[in-house]
Amino acid sequence: MSSEAPPASSAEELAADLSAAAISKKQLKKDARKAEKAEKAAQRQQQQPQGNVEEDPHAANYGDVPVEEIQSKAISGRTWTDVGDLGEASAGRRVLVRGAAQAIRPVSKKMAFVVLRQSMSTVQCVLVASADAGVSMQMVRFATSLSKESIVDVEGVVSLPKEPLKATTQQVEIQARKLYCINRAIPTLPINLEDAARSEAEFERAEQAGEKLVRVGQDTRLNFRAIDLRTPSxxxxxxxxxxxxxxxxxxxxxxxxxxxxxxxxxxxxxxxxxxxxxxxxxxxxxxxxxxxxxxxxxxxxxxxxxxxxxxxxxxxxxxxxxxxxxxxxxxxxxxxxxxxxxxxxxxxxxxxxxxxxxxxxxxxxxxxxxxxxxxxxxxxxxxxxxxxxxxxxxxxxxxxxxxxxxxxxxxxxxxxxxxxxxxxxxxxxxxxxxxxxxxxxxxxxxxxxxxxxxxxxxxxxxxxxxxxxxxxxxxxxxxxxxxxxxxxxxxxxxxxxxxxxxxxxxxxxxxxxxxxxxxxxxxxxxxxxxxxx
Amino acid sequence: MSSEAPPASSAEELAADLSAAAISKKQLKKDARKAEKAEKAAQRQQQQPQGNVEEDPHAANYGDVPVEEIQSKAISGRTWTDVGDLGEASAGRRVLVRGAAQAIRPVSKKMAFVVLRQSMSTVQCVLVASADAGVSMQMVRFATSLSKESIVDVEGVVSLPKEPLKATTQQVEIQARKLYCINRAIPTLPINLEDAARSEAEFERAEQAGEKLVRVGQDTRLNFRAIDLRTPSxxxxxxxxxxxxxxxxxxxxxxxxxxxxxxxxxxxxxxxxxxxxxxxxxxxxxxxxxxxxxxxxxxxxxxxxxxxxxxxxxxxxxxxxxxxxxxxxxxxxxxxxxxxxxxxxxxxxxxxxxxxxxxxxxxxxxxxxxxxxxxxxxxxxxxxxxxxxxxxxxxxxxxxxxxxxxxxxxxxxxxxxxxxxxxxxxxxxxxxxxxxxxxxxxxxxxxxxxxxxxxxxxxxxxxxxxxxxxxxxxxxxxxxxxxxxxxxxxxxxxxxxxxxxxxxxxxxxxxxxxxxxxxxxxxxxxxxxxxxx
The missing domain is CATH 3.30.930.10 (Bira Bifunctional Protein; Domain 2)
Known part of the structure; x- marks a missing residue:
């Protein structure tokens, strides 16, 4: 049974209206203009503190994707790879993945790591500024400016790391060539996924080391279940x-x-x-x-x-x-x-x-x-x-x-x-x-x-x-x-x-x-x- | 989650109590005595109208089974056959089946048919009085005294009928040797299964032949859904x-x-x-x-x-x-x-x-x-x-x-x-x-x-x-x-x-x-x- 029931005021229709991305064309255009402006403003703001006003020849390789771009506008025909399917056999292949930016680690102005999570799998994406790779310092900065848990598309080449990776479930890395943010999470999440995923043993080890780790209580977990559900367990x-x-x-x-x-x-x-x-x-x-x-x-x-x-x-x-x-x-x-x-x-x-x-x-x-x-x-x-x-x-x-x-x-x-x-x-x-x-x-x-x-x-x-x-x-x-x-x-x-x-x-x-x-x-x-x- | 919740008055417990055949031993004995009496009375009543008071040497081969006999009292080790599994290959085998007595057709004092239904399959059981087979005229009478839709166990030998059967889904018959009623349906059901199962074409044919068939309306069906659900469709x-x-x-x-x-x-x-x-x-x-x-x-x-x-x-x-x-x-x-x-x-x-x-x-x-x-x-x-x-x-x-x-x-x-x-x-x-x-x-x-x-x-x-x-x-x-x-x-x-x-x-x-x-x-x-x- 679907939403075709006659009364226009039915809750079913409201829910459908509410959830469907059915937006009139006018509204779409208006939203697009607004989003474009907002994005430009955001970019300006990002660039200003560093005083980087110079044009980036690789600007097309990163950025925030306006919401209407991903609202069933076009099919690019690109092939998407699941993070869980990445393995040693993928080494050398160019892949495109989508996931949540679980961890973002700036190393220098020229280098950063972004750990992408897709359901139960994580993979580390490496950004190294290089003109040959089309990766600019601005792109590295853009990556490190992302809020944790933002949804990110990464295109890059699969490589085998020199040392085995601890923080990810995959034994390969992605050398990022392009990185786009699909939807930003708010900068400060009510609970931290790392905290929510800790074992009792971790707490004990930390205590012995004199560290204090944040515990997320059962009730708090449930209050923010949409985050809590992302823990591996x-x-x-x-x-x-x-x-x-x-x-x-x-x-x-x-x-x-x-x-x-x-x-x-x-x-x-x-x-x-x-x-x-x-x-x-x-x-x-x-x-x-x-x-x-x-x-x-x-x-x-x-x-x-x-x-x-x-x-x-x-x-x-x-x-x-x-x-x-x-x-x-x-x-x-x-x-x-x-x-x-x-x-x-x-x-x-x-x-x-x-x-x-x-x-x-x-x-x-x-x-x-x-x-x-x-x-x-x-x-x-x-x-x-x-x-x-x-x-x-x-x-x-x-x-x-x-x-x-x-x-x-x-x-x-x-x-x-x-x-x-x-x-x-x-x-x-x-x-x-x-x-x-x-x-x-x-x-x-x-x-x-x-x-x-x-x-x-x-x-x-x-x-x-x-x-x-x-x-x-x-x-x-x-x-x-x-x-x-x-x-x-x-x-x-x-x-x-x-x-x-x-x-x-x-x-x-x-x-x-x-x-x-x-x-x-x-x-x-x-x-x-x-x-x- | 199960019925172990503490409050003794919980509806869950009531429902469990209500549905479980958990009867105290005393009660069981009392019920058994009562049922025995009732059964004997029923048998007397059955036998009296025909004036048959003589002892039946094959009396053990038929009868009403008291309810406590089928209340997890004993395991006989007998093998049960599904009606749907009966086929020509079963011919000559002795089988035991349980089903609802969908139709009961007396032919003579010495012969009757009982059509047994098990979910989507039906089979015709033939009762012919014969001392060799252990089938008495009283047993034939017992079979024809059953109310439609009563639950019946039949033990007998699978045989191939001389003419193809119309009224059953199986192409074999069972030559009944034993017949027990497990649970009697009330004599007059609120709706008749045959009526509930008719197609529009049947009604039309009947009308053309000047016959009047009973139609069971949608609402009546739903009122007596436990019967209506038994139709093949x-x-x-x-x-x-x-x-x-x-x-x-x-x-x-x-x-x-x-x-x-x-x-x-x-x-x-x-x-x-x-x-x-x-x-x-x-x-x-x-x-x-x-x-x-x-x-x-x-x-x-x-x-x-x-x-x-x-x-x-x-x-x-x-x-x-x-x-x-x-x-x-x-x-x-x-x-x-x-x-x-x-x-x-x-x-x-x-x-x-x-x-x-x-x-x-x-x-x-x-x-x-x-x-x-x-x-x-x-x-x-x-x-x-x-x-x-x-x-x-x-x-x-x-x-x-x-x-x-x-x-x-x-x-x-x-x-x-x-x-x-x-x-x-x-x-x-x-x-x-x-x-x-x-x-x-x-x-x-x-x-x-x-x-x-x-x-x-x-x-x-x-x-x-x-x-x-x-x-x-x-x-x-x-x-x-x-x-x-x-x-x-x-x-x-x-x-x-x-x-x-x-x-x-x-x-x-x-x-x-x-x-x-x-x-x-x-x-x-x-x-x-x-x-x-």
Whole structure:
């Protein structure tokens, strides 16, 4: 669906207008004239302090590009190279790259370095004034006048440095011949990318050396997320997140699951409880779905034997912890069960082993990058869900000093304790687990897959599939069955036994990379205090 | 994130409690006793009318399975076969299948047919009373007593029918030996699956024959969506939808895009306008994102060169049309532009050609299935976006009788007319297009890819990437720039030129399958009148 909706005043149109570079020709011309003037003024200002008023015969090789020049005006046909693709094989080639000027180091009037960054890669560009190369001292000065993080185009020749480079991810340099600024960053950024990218070890080394480095707090990072996201570890974290989702989808598709999208706007009192965001929907009370639970079950009733969904989940909980968000991405699955919930466990086992294996094998660069800033041990996990009978679970608890009344239900505390006991079980010939599947079976069904602190990561269960039992259970839970009538009715049209599970995408990333805060795994996190940006 | 959040009264826990078949042992036993009694009573009732009180030696081969038997009690180790996997090669094999009893046809006291359906496949099960086979007349009677759509397990031997079968998708039958009902549907369903699955042609044939068939209206379908979704065409539509999304992701991932998730809960006045759902977020005014526009641009500012997102989009528009929804799934992409928006067009071209090709090649069965109920012509589309200069566009309009003031902006009406003109251009040696990309360039940027009625399907543009121009544009659009300060500020930290596009997943499905209503492409659609189910 696009912006063609009729009302001219719709927010959609405003947003489109706002974001589109659709400028009338008159306006373009006016802007162009203004920009030209501004640029000339800026150049004058730049040149005046140095008293350099002489004409530069190489002036065409550098400068600020007016905004309208890069507004779909023309196609030059030039070939662009990705910084990440530069390697020793590129040596001697003339290339054109675009990136952010991450570091600018003047060496002398005749020489400067500019480190260009393009997503996870950086390359050092060398400027040496030389009439043969078409590089003037003015061009060197122009380069050193750039503000950090400005967007810059560099054309130059790839060369192999005499000494290996430390500050860049590429083992080659670019001998710059042309350098244009596409968009200037403000001179003083609210946070410094170098500060935001430091590891704890760096801080310790600096402290030992008597240096004081700037720390960027979690909240400040989030306030200026557009800068914070540029750190190598953030670039890596969200590529990992993308891969977790990809593998989740790929694995389930290979097991005949169908990807669905259930509505997030649901009838007012569908789930009840305090943790629900409420709103008005065309005069009706509505709320935001706290999980796709009811709808993925209805899809099963609708004849889709196996379904999964990746989508936002909303929780109005006032939990200010390191592991709660008010909006997160749910990875949910639901499937028909022939006989036993263990069929779901088999899917979970295969799925998570596939995801972890995929990350370890295909995201090495990303994992190393995260490790440099936030060191972590590789995840240790059981390849199969540990299946305990109720009696075995009781026995484990008893041995650890917790007595459970025979045949009594396990309370949350006992469940958690059991989780920790499983987690602390060392792998054969190895250290304790970071992650283990646990299905405790009969009389109550429990499944939790555990994170580093014995925390539950996944929750799943066989569901009730008869309307009678559902109505009874709703009443027991204090839910007025009439408010979820269409859900309960779905089970009266012939519903197969089924079960499923749900897990938060951010939590999987947090677990795998041992991040200390769930917010690090969310692009623009939402917690009780944060709604911006 | 899972149900382990502390507050015991949280809706999440209630939902989990409600859906999980976690029943205390006592309750299980009590339920079991009750179910046993109920079953016996049902059996007595069944048997009484026929006066059959004699013991059936084959009574173990059929019956209702008590609900607790299929509540993860035991694993039988039996092998289950998918109905869709049955073929001539299966002949002679003994198989076990589960499905919905789509049709039940008594032939005599000794014979009956039960058509079992499993997602998109159906198979006919034959019951013939025979002491050798262990099939009693009581078993035949039990089968014919089942309500339609009940969930049934059938064990039997695969055989090749003497005549080809019409009513099933499989060319084999199952000679039933055992038949158990897992969950009974209510005797009279609110809508009949056969009625919901009829094509217009069937209605016409019936009318000509003087028969009157029941029509199931769109609204009734949606009221009982859990049944309606079982029609072959709906099973096919949502598999197509899933494949559109898969190919969208796969193509963009292959082009170095990173999949992201942006927040749906955003600051109160972010986009303004009337079409926004408003709510309270921990005491702050908030709204639901009408598009991921601002956030995907901030991700570009955050150093992710190319991003895409698949996620819900919310529009509080009171548009009761065949092509508007209040919640739909947005397929969005945003990318750095080196020089020209045509770089985005190239991605769009490649993407949609890849999606359409994938559907035509890999979803033949689904497309044929939809075609049987809703006949449609294969989509005809241009492989490349038609790129018109402003002057060419003006000329086309002029030739069609619409004069545009030289250098004046095209109004929406003129844009639409141009869209229709492009759409009506016949392909070389072929009929008019159903779908064509159109990029009208300079002075205003327009891109629309067109559907069957010249409607815009995709909207995209190069975006503004300087804070000055953004602020100016916001003011022109009547948006208080201070309300989107964090968005605008993102462009002052060094932002590359970029552009992107957005399209509704449901609209792509609607376009490709020529569906007459967008609701047919949404699992549980939301329109101004509909919030349930």
């Amino acid at each position: 953030n670039q890596a974290i969200f590529r990992i997140q993308c891969q977790v989702e990809n593998k989740f989808r790929e694995f389930l598709l290979s097991k005949k699951f169908v990807g669905i999208h259930s509505p997030k706007l649901i009838s007012g009192s569908s789930e009840g409880g305090a943790a629900v965001f409420k709103l008005q929907y065309n005069g009706q009370p509505a709320c935001l779905a706290q999980s796709p639970q009811l709808y993925k079950q209805m899809a099963i009733c609708g004849g889709f034997e196996r379904v999964f969904e990746v989508g936002p989940v909303f929780r109005a909980e006032n939990s200010n912890t390191h592991r709660h968000l008010c909006e997160f991405v749910g990875l949910d699955a639901e499937m028909e069960i022939r006989e036993h919930y263990f069929e779901v466990c088999d899917i979970i086992d295969g799925l998570f082993v596939a995801i972890f294996k995929h990350l370890n094998e295909n995201c090495k660069k990303e994992l190393e990058t995260i490790n440099r800033q936030y060191p972590f041990e590789p995840l240790k996990y059981l390849k199969k869900t540990l299946k305990l009978t109720y009696e075995e679970g009781i026995q484990m608890l008893k041995e650890a000093g917790t007595e459970i009344e025979p045949m009594g239900d396990l309370n949350t505390e006992a469940e958690k304790k059991l989780g920790r006991l499983v987690k602390d079980k060392p792998l054969p010939g190895s250290s304790p687990l970071n992650f283990a599947g646990l299905a405790l079976h009969s009389p109550a069904f429990l499944q939790c897959h555990l994170g580093p602190a014995g925390e539950e990561i996944i929750s799943g269960a066989q569901r009730i599939h008869t309307p009678e039992l559902l109505t009874k259970r709703a009443t027991e839970c204090g839910i007025d069955a009439s408010t979820i009538a269409s859900y309960i009715e779905s089970f009266s049209y012939g519903a197969p036994p089924h079960g499923g599970f749900g897990v938060g995408l951010e939590r999987v990333v947090m677990l795998f990379c041992a991040l200390n805060n769930i917010r690090k795994g969310s692009l623009f996190p939402r917690d009780p205090q944060r709604l911006v940006p | 709906n099973q096919a539509i949502f598999r197509i939808q899933c494949q559109v999304e898969n190919k969208f992701r796969e193509f963009l991932l292959s082009k170095k895009f990173v999949g992201i998730h942006s927040p749906k809960l955003i600051s109160g006045s972010s986009e303004g306008g009337a079409a926004v759902f408003k709510l309270q977020y921990n005491g702050q005014p908030a709204c639901l994102a009408q598009s991921p526009q601002l956030y995907k641009q901030m991700a570009i500012c955050g150093g992710f060169e190319r991003v895409f997102e698949v996620g819900p989009v919310f529009r509080a528009e009171n548009s009761n049309t065949h092509r508007h929804l209040c919640e739909f799934v947005g397929l969005d992409a945003e990318m750095e532009i080196r020089e020209h928006y045509f770089e985005v067009c190239d991605i769009i071209d490649g993407l949609f050609v890849a999606i359409f090709k994938h559907l035509n090649e890999n979803c033949k069965k689904e497309l044929e299935t939809i075609n049987r109920q809703y006949p449609f012509e294969p989509l005809k589309y241009l492989k490349k976006t038609l790129k018109l200069t402003y002057e060419e566009g003006i000329q086309m309009l002029k030739e069609a009788g619409t004069e545009i003031e030289p250098m004046g902006d095209l109004n929406t009406e003129a844009e639409k007319k141009l869209g229709r003109l492009v759409k009506d251009k016949p392909l070389p040696g072929s009929s008019p297009l159903n779908f064509a990309g159109l990029a009208l360039h300079s002075p205003a940027f327009l891109q629309c890819h067109l559907g069957p009625a010249g409607e815009e399907i995709i909207s995209g543009a190069q975006r503004i990437h300087t804070p000055e121009l953004l602020t100016k544009r916001a003011t022109e659009c009547g948006i208080d720039a201070s309300t989107i300060a964090s968005y605008i500020e993102s462009f002052s930290y060094g932002a590359p030129p970029h552009g992107g596009f957005g399209v509704g997943l449901e609209r792509v499905v609607m376009l490709f399958c020529a569906l007459n209503n967008i609701r047919k492409g949404s699992l549980f659609p939301r329109d101004p009148q509909r919030l349930v189910p």
